[in-house]
Amino acid sequence: MKIGILGGGNVGGALGVSWTAKGHEVFYGVRNPESPEMAEILAKSGGSAHAGSATEAAAFGDVIVNALPWPATKDVLTALPLAGKVLLDCSNPLLPGLSGLEVGTTSSGGEKVAEWAKGAKVAKVFNTTGFGNMEDPVYQGAAILMFYCSDDGDARRVAAMLAADTGFEPVDAGPLANSRLLEPYALLWIWLAVKGGFGRDFAFTLARR
Amino acid sequence: MKIGILGGGNVGGALGVSWTAKGHEVFYGVRNPESPEMAEILAKSGGSAHAGSATEAAAFGDVIVNALPWPATKDVLTALPLAGKVLLDCSNPLLPGLSGLEVGTTSSGGEKVAEWAKGAKVAKVFNTTGFGNMEDPVYQGAAILMFYCSDDGDARRVAAMLAADTGFEPVDAGPLANSRLLEPYALLWIWLAVKGGFGRDFAFTLARR
Known part of the structure; x- marks a missing residue:
């Protein structure tokens, strides 16, 4: 398969190296095809890989892979002729500092609950699996996960303790906004x-x- | 620990039965404490469990657990005095037909990409783990998961094939809107x-x- 990868960073490189090893032909579309990073990826990708512009990668590939950072994605994609091509999107719309997602997440039930239950110490927990798994959270001898998140120390401790009492392996998933x-x-x-x-x-x- | 569980459905029942078995005291706050379903949960919960109103459950518990359906959550929580209590929120703001979440999800990077890449057959894939796991997706002999979602049959097939070629176990996660x-x-x-x-x-x- 002929694959055009937009972006030659960690993700684009990991995928391209893996796919050339499987016999696919890969063309990396990057800003600087002559960079040392690109040379290293090409060396690992064997003789069938090439690097050039995003436009060349889009023309080369039957399949196009978006491995660009999110901030670059819109400008690059809107400028390319991609009609009819398969486009695999690997991007995540991360906000700076991993504080959230730029697109699609604006609030959560957990945050609403904290707003409604005035003054309560809220943790989000026991929402991520079915009741059957709550009745029996052990799979082949191993406890399955229970994520919890909270902005309050007491709520965090209680959530972890009761998750463990239910038979789960409690996992601290951070602040209450991670209910999102x-x-x-x-x-x-x-x-x-x-x-x-x-x-x-x-x-x-x-x-x- | 004294625990007030709001709701006596599958989740509230599973948790309460589990916690009474661990020696916690449980009070279920439900609309109808005399229902056959409640009687069954109380029988499984042993002698230390009680059922009554949400107000009684909130007064009883040092820890309050919201196991109500989402549509009931706001009215019940805003009516209860919960200041200073630990409140564990197990709810999910599900839309009817599991079509999405009522709160917090309005779009996704994947959907934006499909908007920007006019006419392309878009799949979301290779976004859910780090590049180290893309380089080596086998943990103790077992392939780890790679979710993909798409509205297009070609894109779905390519995503699944390339995920497998990378060494992942591909998992179909539904329509492109599941990028959310x-x-x-x-x-x-x-x-x-x-x-x-x-x-x-x-x-x-x-x-x-």
């Missing part, structure tokens, strides 16, 4: 369970090397 | 890696019973 991450995570679980054909006997877990 | 789920999921990974002390050598995986 845990609620979509919950809907992903629900979507897979109900619409994605997974059923309810699965859980998100975490692997370490 | 995959991008916060990505930020959760990034947050844990960079701010949560996990480092980058971990991955979200999926366990089945």
Whole structure:
């Protein structure tokens, strides 16, 4: 397959190197095709990889991969002729300092709850999996995860303790505003369970090397 | 610990039964404390559990747990005196038909990209983990997950194939609008890696019973 990768950073490089090893032809579209970073990626990619402009990458690829940083994405994509091409988008609309997402997240149920329950010490927890997993959170001998987030020390401690008492492995997911991450995570679980054909006997877990 | 659970549905019941088994005292605040469903949960919860109104549950608990359906959450919480209490919020602001979240998600980078790349067949993929995991997506012999979502059959097939070629287990996460789920999921990974002390050598995986 002929793949045009927009961006030659960590993600574009990792994917391109992996795909050339599988026999795909890769063309990196970057601002500076002569950079030392690009030379290193090309060396790792073997003889079938090339580097040039974004326009050349878009013309080369049957499949185009957006591995640009988010701030560059709009200008580059709107300038390219991409009609009819498959475009794989690897970007994330991250705000500076990882404080959130520029697009799509403006609030959360957890923050609303804190607004409504005046003065309460709120933690978001027990929202990211189904009740069957709450009844039995042990899969093949291993506790599954329970994320919690809060701005309050007491609420954090109680959330962690009760998650452990329920049989989960509690994981601190940061401030209450991270409900903006845990609620979509919950809907992903629900979507897979109900619409994605997974059923309810699965859980998100975490692997370490 | 004295715990007031608002709601006696699947989630409230699962948590309450689990916690009474651990020696916590539980009071379920529900609309109908005499219902057969409540009687069943109380029977499973042993002698230390009670049922009554939301107001009674809020007065009883040092810790309050919101296990209400989202549409009921605002009215119940605003009516209760919760100042100073720890409140664990298990709700998710689900829209009818699981079509999305009522609060907080309005768009996504993936949808913006589809708008900017006119006519392209867009899939969201390779956004949910770090480049180190793209270079080596096998943890202890098992491929980690790569979610993709798209409204286009060609884009879906290419995303799945290239995810597999990279060494991931591809998982179909539905329509392109589910980028609203995959991008916060990505930020959760990034947050844990960079701010949560996990480092980058971990991955979200999926366990089945």
